[in-house]
Amino acid sequence: MVWLAAQMWILLGLSLILGLLIGWWIANRQPRTPDDDSDIELAQLRSRIEECEAEKNKLRAQSLEYETERRKFSPPKQSDKVEPLLYETATDGAADDLKKINGIGPQLEKMLNELGVYYFHQIASWTDQQTDYVDDKLRFKGRITRDNWRGQARSLTTFPQTRE
Secondary structure, three states, X not given: OHHHHHHHHHHHHHHHHHHHHHHHHHHOOOOXXXXXXXXXXXXXXXXXXXXXXXXXXXXXXXXXXXXXXXXXXXXXXXXXXXXXXXXOOOOOOOXXXXXXXXXXXXXXXXXXXXXXXXXXXXXXXXXXXXXXXXXXXXXXXXXXXXXXXXXXXXXXXXXXXXXX
């Protein structure tokens, strides 16, 4: 019995010494300093991403202006294609959150994505015929006009002002 108690005291002493060594090692460990080169590289990458986003927004604005001007000078004829601009996937990066438009919920957003509508600028550029086309595809007669999706999409389509 004495032998068992002696072994327990020895094991307790060893665990105390081991705990003190591990604690001392953790306390005296040098904190990892960030690498200045990696910080600079990260800042450069973030800057390039911001430049790309600004360029993408500028191109979207130019595209929307071009489409608007084109429609002014050449109104669609009855024989013209009525189908609006639709994408197979979200080609301009992450798709816009269409649920920000009043009247579009998660299910309707999913239906619009399946149809090929991912961005506010697509909805903002619809003509009356294209609105009717999408309205027929969604099977919600008059919903787009009643909830003013095009007007809401125009206000949500924000492009930075370009400096000439």
